[in-house]
Amino acid sequence: MSKILIIEDDLSIGEMMSIYLYEDGYEVKRAENGRQGETLFREFQPDMIVLDLMLPDVDGIQLCTMFRQTSHIPILMVSAKNEVSDRVKGLQTGADDYLCKPFSMRELSARIQALLRRSNTFTPQAPSSSDxxxxxxxxxxxxxxxxxxxxxxxxxxxxxxxxxxxxxxxxxxxxxxxxxxxxxxxxxxxxxxxxxxxxxxxxxxxxxxxxxxxxxxxxxxxxxxxxxxx
The missing domain is CATH 1.10.10.10 (Winged helix-like DNA-binding domain superfamily/Winged helix DNA-binding domain)
Structure with a gap:
C-alpha cells in the first residue's frame, strides 16, 4: 500500500482528498501547514507528496526545494495559481506535476497513479503467496x-x-x-x-x-x- 502525504491548509479540500485517496486504497496522512508537513515527512516516510503551493507558514516552493534535497519521491503540487509562470516555477523547483484548483478527485487520483508508476513506487506483482x-x-x-x-x-x-x-x-x-x-x-x-x-x-x-x-x-x-x- 503506497503512502501519501497531503500538505494542505484548506480543511475541506484536505479532508476531501484524504477520504478519496483512502478509499482508493492508499495510506494517507495530512498536514495543515508546512512545519507539520516537515515533521510527517520524516516520521511517515511517504511514497509521494501532494503539496499545496500556498501555505500559512512556509512557502510551498521553499518546502518543495527542501524535500528535493533529501528525497526523490514524486511531488504533486496543487494551487489556485494557474499562471504559466507559477507552474513553471513549481516544476523547476522539483515538483513532478502541477494541478490547478479546482480539480476533480478523479483527476487527482489519476495523476497520483501515473506519478507512482513512473517512479516505480507502485509496482503490482503477479500473485504468488499462499494467500x-x-x-x-x-x-x-x-x-x-x-x-x-x-x-x-x-x-x-x-x-x-x-x-x-x-x-x-x-x-x-x-x-x-x-x-x-x-x-x-x-x-x-x-x-x-x-x-x-x-x-x-x-x-x-x-x-x-x-x-x-x-x-x-x-x-x-x-x-x-x-x-x-x-
Missing part, C-alpha cells in the same frame, strides 16, 4: 490487495476490494446490500446502500466478459448478491 486465490482468468492476492483478470492487474477502490475479498472467501453465499454496507462502512462512512450497487456495477465492469450478463457476480433478486467462480 492468493487462483482461477484460470481471475486471481485475487489478498496479502498484496491486488486483483488480476487474465493476468492483468486491475485497479480497485478500497471498498471494491473489500467486497471482492468477502465474495472470494465466501463463494456462493448470498449477501444483502446491508451486509455488504456493514463490511465497508468501517472504511468509508459515506457509503450508502445505493453506493453498494455502484460498487457492484464497477466490479462487474472489471471482471466480467459481459457486465450486462454477469457470470460471476450474480444478482439474487429481492435479496442481494453472490459470487460464483464457475
Amino acid at each position: 492468493t486465490v487462483i482461477h484460470a482468468m481471475i486471481n485475487l492476492d489478498v496479502e498484496k490487495r491486488c486483483l488480476f483478470v487474465a493476468g492483468k492487474s486491475i485497479d480497485t477502490t478500497f471498498s471494491e476490494f473489500e467486497i471482492m475479498k468477502l465474495f472470494w472467501q465466501n463463494q456462493g453465499r448470498v449477501y444483502s446490500r446491508e451486509e455488504l454496507l456493514n463490511r465497508v462502512r468501517g472504511f468509508d462512512s459515506h457509503v450508502t446502500e445505493r453506493a453498494i450497487d455502484v460498487h457492484i456495477a464497477n466490479l462487474r465492469k472489471k471482471i466480467e466478459d459481459d457486465p450486462k450478463e454477469p457470470k460471476h457476480i450474480k444478482t439474487v433478486w429481492g435479496v442481494g448478491y453472490k459470487f460464483l467462480l464457475l
